[in-house]
Amino acid sequence: MSATPPAPPGDNLKAAPTPAIESRARPRFRGAALFMAPSLILTFVFVYGFIAFSGWISVSNWKRPTRQDLTLRHPFGATYLEMFQEERWQASMRNIIVFTVLFLILAVFTGLVLAVLVHRVTVAKGLFRSVFLLPYALSFIVTGVAFRWIFNPNSGINKWLVDIFGIENPPQWSTSTTIALPIYQPSGEGFLKVELGIPVALLPIVIAAAWQLSGFAMAMYLAGLAGIPEEELEAASMDGAGEFKQLRHIMLPQLWPVTVTCLILLLHTALKIFDLVVAMAGSGPGFVTDVPGIYVYDMMGKAGRYDKGTAAALVLLFTACLVIVPYLTRIYRKERGH
């Protein structure tokens, strides 16, 4: 690697990501820059340029839609401070973190279970694969409306629980204001104005989202499972390892990269969730199901506070970057051979 002259920056971008093998001489296609340029320019302007503009708006004085005022608001970052002191935004942040964690656990776990089962099935494997993946093709609004009917406290699944199982007080689902497992109670005077815990009202939404996306996780795991050599599993069973031991010691470690990829891909869906929540419950009583997506929509549309809306959007971006940037950096470093 040391004998060749340092490669110009363009070459690193055009090289296809190779697994951690020593990189051989890569084809140097000079015209590659030409092909990349339009994409790069458009991305630079429409993604990064607009993010920068949003950042500017979030520290400006633009508080009414049709009265654009891009002068800096003093003190710097006052909009962010104002936003973080609001009860509604604190509730939104709590809700999105709880939702993301619960959703990722449920979706990935369900996907893994389904993948292991479908992998073993001998009859109608294609049918099962399709059926489990089908919800992914639906729009979130459709799923949201259907699950809203299911989780309506007076009809839907509750009627079933009451009539067939005789349960006296069925759960109130998304109309409940209970916070389960509270770890903090607001005193009324402190900075934090919301109870920290798991809003019970989020559970139906987590279930609906996991129902829709576990097929996607399953598809990724099936691809990963196909890459596990059968000989290893046969060798293990000859040594006397049961199904579970095989799963734990052979399959799961090799599925780790797939798990990480799945978590990352589902993370950005979870953080940006909007239409599912709107269709199912809206912001909820006491903002128990409010999420930053709805907050941004309300701030931009109803209240017309463009500065708060963009500030909220940027906080969401930052939260996503907290996870994705280290992941991408690790991958990038691995490819360059440390």
Added chain:
Amino acid sequence: MVKGFKRAALALTAASVLALSACGGAGSSGSPGAEGSATGEAGGGTLEVFSWWTSGSEAAALKVLEDAFTTASPGVTFKNAAVSGGGGSNARTVLSTRLQGGNPPDSWQLHPDQDLFAVVEDGSAADITDLYQANGWEAKLPDTVKNMLQKDGKYYAVPVNAHRANVLWTNPDALKKAGVSLSETTSISDFVAALPKIKAAGVTPVCLGAKDPFAPAQLLEVIIMANVGADGYNQLVTGKLPFDDPKVRTAVEQFKTVLENVNNDSAVLTWDQAALNTANGKCATNLMGDWAFGELNHKGKKDGTDFSHVTFPGTSEIFDFVGDAFVIPAENAPNAAAEKVWLTQLLDPKVQSEFNLKKGSAPVIKDASLDGYPDYQKKAAEAFQTKTIVSSLAHAQSAPAEFATTYSDAVTSFLGSKNVDAFLKTMTEAQKNQLG
């Protein structure tokens, strides 16, 4: 030489991409304007009217206006661009995007007072003082309402109706079963004290459709009105009376008691579902504006037998006004001539009479005939002309949009936490920061 070629290629690509996008931009900016009529005369093109009137009685009432317009202007096609979403919150978002983009509809619905003043200040609404003078409308409207339609002596909107927001719809059978009677002289404390009695009789005392945020916000504002009166309320929404005044605190405590006596599925019910539930006997009372009257009639319920009504306890001398008005755009007007015809039709006495009959509201002009109006509406029209008119906060009329949203959010928080101190603190701070 290789490096030179690369640099040249990069520069060429960049230049061509920018040139292409510039061409594309110039081409597309022309198209939104062409959506409306291209002809300048009232005899052609379309009239796009934007509103949030999509539910049964609202849509029927809008049809009256549509028919009146098409009769007056046969060559122009009426385009109904209504957006659903209780109280207009979805419509507002769509509208502000369109106004931002310089693509306004021909006419759009809004509330008078602060809701109108926001678009006047931004220069989106056209000055229509000449229409007022040509048709002599100033003489026909009540003074309080006129003040909500003009700024600096110029008129910007045409009102079409007057809804009363402080009406309590009741189920006579449920109240009889509980042995409770409500009349125009019942006080707010008597009402709140009667709620446990109704609950004990096995009926839900109050139906609330909290899926629409304006419903609980309206309930609270009416309770506040019952405690501080019309003057106190006007001071409250202009920031002169702080929210942590003892009378307001009492009102919020009463609201808390009412919430304890409300249907347990309120978070998933819309305002019209809650009103219908009251008429069906599922609960005893429901506070809603008299747009619920139009809706209940549309669903076949009979005043007197299925449901009854009383002015909300403690507010019998107050008319909590929620009105609708139409404006036309000041710039980029798609079909200016048709827009003037549309506005003129709105205050025609016959149109006013027919429209308000279907909508369940009171006509704004004195000379609209009330023949064929049900008893409730006749009484409401009379109340509009005689009682003290105040502007609703829950419908973003009496205060700017940001304060109204803060109020609505604070009420939503209160629905969850029932923390009176936190609510009063948030609102007092908002008064200081956002009003005056």
